[in-house]
Amino acid sequence: MFSLKKNVLLSLYINDDQASQADKPSERYSIAVVVINVTDVNNHAPVMGSRAYNVSITEGVRPGFTLLTVTAKDEDLGDNAVFHFDLDDSSNTFEVVTKGTQGEIHLILPVDREAQEIYVFQVRHKAKLSYTC
Numbered sequence: 810m811f812s813l814k815k816n817v818l819l820s821l822y823i824n825d826d827q828a829s830q831a832d833k834p835s836e837r838y839s840i841a842v843v844v845i846n847v848t849d850v851n852n853h854a855p856v857m858g859s860r861a862y863n864v865s866i867t868e869g870v871r872p873g874f875t876l877l878t879v880t881a882k883d884e885d886l887g888d889n890a891v892f893h894f895d896l897d898d899s900s901n902t903f904e905v906v907t908k909g910t911q912g913e914i915h916l917i918l919p920v921d922r923e924a925q926e927i928y929v930f931q932v933r934h935k936a937k938l939s940y941t942c
C-alpha cells in the first residue's frame with residue numbers, strides 16, 4: 810500500500826543565551842520535533858521504459874502467445890501513479906494486458922508472413938486520474 814504523504818522531520822530549538830545555568834548547559838535550550846506532511850499531487854505523467862521495440866515471431870505461433878512485455882513508470886504515489894496500457898493496432902491481431910507497471914502484448918490472431926510481413930503499432934499508457942503540471 811502506498812502512502813500519499815511523505816514526512817519531513819525537523820528539530821526546532823529555542824535557546825536562551827542569557828540564561829544563568831552556566832553549570833547546566835543542557836537546561837539553556839529546549840527542543841520540539843516538527844513533522845511536516847507533504848501530500849502528493851498528480852504532477853507526473855507515466856513514462857515508457859523504451860521508445861521503440863523490435864520483436865520477431867515465427868508464423869504459426871498460437872494466439873495467446875506473449876511476444877513482448879513493456880514497462881512504464883510514474884513518479885507519483887498511490888492512485889496518482891496508476892495507469893493502464895492501450896494498443897493502437899489497426900490489424901486487431903494483438904492485445905495488451907496491463908499488469909501493474911507492465912503491459913503484456915499477446916497475439917490474439919494467427920500471423921501469416923505471406924499475408925503480412927511487418928506489423929507496426931503504438932502502445933500508449935493512460936493515467937487513471939488526470940494530472941496537473
Ligand SMILES: [Ca+2]
Nearest residue numbers: 853883885889
Ligand atoms: Ca501520475
Ligand SMILES: [Ca+2]
Nearest residue numbers: 849850852885
Ligand atoms: Ca507528485
